[in-house]
Amino acid sequence: MSIEFIGYIATQPFSEIHPRSGQTIQPEYVEKVARAHEQAGFDRALVAYHSNSPDSAFVAAYAASVTTKLKFLIAHRPGFIAPTVAARQFATLDVFNGGRTAVHIITGGDDKELRADGSYIGKDDRYARTDEYLSVVRQEWTAEKPFDHHGTYYQFEGAHSLVKSPQQPHIPVYFGGASQAAIEVAGKHADVYALWGETYEQVRDIVKQVRAEAAKHGRSIRFSLSLRPILAETEEKAWARADSILERAKAQAESAGIQRREPANEGSKRLLAAAAQGTRLDKRLWTGIAGLLGAKGNSTALVGTAEQVADALLDYYDLGITTFLIRGFDPLEDAIDYGKKLIPLTRERVAKRERDRKVA
Numbered sequence: 001m002s003i004e005f006i007g008y009i010a011t012q013p014f015s016e017i018h019p020r021s022g023q024t025i026q027p028e029y030v031e032k033v034a035r036a037h038e039q040a041g042f043d044r045a046l047v048a049y050h051s052n053s054p055d056s057a058f059v060a061a062y063a064a065s066v067t068t069k070l071k072f073l074i075a076h077r078p079g080f081i082a083p084t085v086a087a088r089q090f091a092t093l094d095v096f097n098g099g100r101t102a103v104h105i106i107t108g109g110d111d112k113e114l115r116a117d118g119s120y121i122g123k124d125d126r127y128a129r130t131d132e133y134l135s136v137v138r139q140e141w142t143a144e145k146p147f148d149h150h151g152t153y154y155q156f157e158g159a160h161s162l163v164k165s166p167q168q169p170h171i172p173v174y175f176g177g178a179s180q181a182a183i184e185v186a187g188k189h190a191d192v193y194a195l196w197g198e199t200y201e202q203v204r205d206i207v208k209q210v211r212a213e214a215a216k217h218g219r220s221i222r223f224s225l226s227l228r229p230i231l232a233e234t235e236e237k238a239w240a241r242a243d244s245i246l247e248r249a250k251a252q253a254e255s256a257g258i259q260r261r262e263p264a265n266e267g268s269k270r271l272l273a274a275a276a277q278g279t280r281l282d283k284r285l286w287t288g289i290a291g292l293l294g295a296k297g298n299s300t301a302l303v304g305t306a307e308q309v310a311d312a313l314l315d316y317y318d319l320g321i322t323t324f325l326i327r328g329f330d331p332l333e334d335a336i337d338y339g340k341k342l343i344p345l346t347r348e349r350v351a352k353r354e355r356d357r358k359v360a
Contacts, residue, residue, distance in 0.1 A: 040339020049075035087140035109265025187213025224323035
């Protein structure tokens with residue numbers, strides 16, 4: 001099975017070691033980063049969603065206008081616009097960009113952030129709403145004639161979209177969330193289930209759970225893993241770079257008055273459980289930043305030479321991971337660097353693994 005690499009497009013340069021500066025939306029930076037990802041051989045690039053961030057679909061539309069092949073993974077939070085409207089918006093965008101759209105569904109685990117956009121229901125209710133939302137979205141994408149829907153959260157009569165995605169049967173749906181409620185919804189709706197960079201044991205466990213849920217609905221599902229590769233010419237230099245990143249992140253957090261806050265979402269709790277085992281796990285999984293900042297999102301790294309990190313990615317591939325979402329602490333520079341060696345080397349090793357399996 002072929003693998004997919006997903007990068008990351010922000011609207012301004014920043015990371016845990018680079019403070020935000022300048023305008024929140026910098027079109028020239030978006031263009032530079034999008035083109036760099038395309039040239040580096042990424043399949044897609046994620047555009048994130050937060051309650052205070054620029055609209056992810058519009059950012060992806062602009063990035064698509066300055067690229068020709070790069071695809072996009074647009075983070076989308078259900079519940080804030082009608083599912084019929086969202087479905088038509090994404091289908092419209094997909095027609096204009098030539099079938100380069102995928103949607104990453106993030107229901108959200110932080111009650112405080114969700115209230116900033118007006119959602120006050122609890123986590124289990126949010127996932128129930130997401131379940132219904134995705135059922136309607138899928139119908140809007142695929143129905144050939146008007147349909148009615150009478151659910152708990154949404155009521156529609158005569159819903160129908162004239163615009164259809166060039167991708168069949170519909171735009172790919174990626175899904176994030178590690179709670180039991182999330183896994184149950186993922187099993188019903190996700191084409192790709194996304195998890196953060198966990199240990200081999202944790203990945204093996206959650207892949208098994210999600211596959212079992214998907215099987216209940218007669219579905220198969222693919223898996224994505226998010227990591228922050230830290231590369232250098234030698235392993236010693238790579239770990240020294242990781243140490244430097246940790247010190248710079250500490251300094252930036254102190255300067256900004258950022259304190260570690262215990263997370264509410266299950267994905268971050270799983271990362272912190274890994275971090276509690278140590279900063280260096282398995283072959284080269286590093287939890288330093290996750291432990292420092294409370295595992296806010298994608299915050300674990302693989303550290304080593306390109307060859308060593310490619311081998312670690314291959315281990316995850318053997319556990320069922322076929323998509324890798326990778327971004328660096330030096331976002332633009334690292335994306336370019338990944339394209340020089342890590343991406344082609346990993347593709348080569350996966351292809352060899354598949355050839356060897358066929359022979360065996």
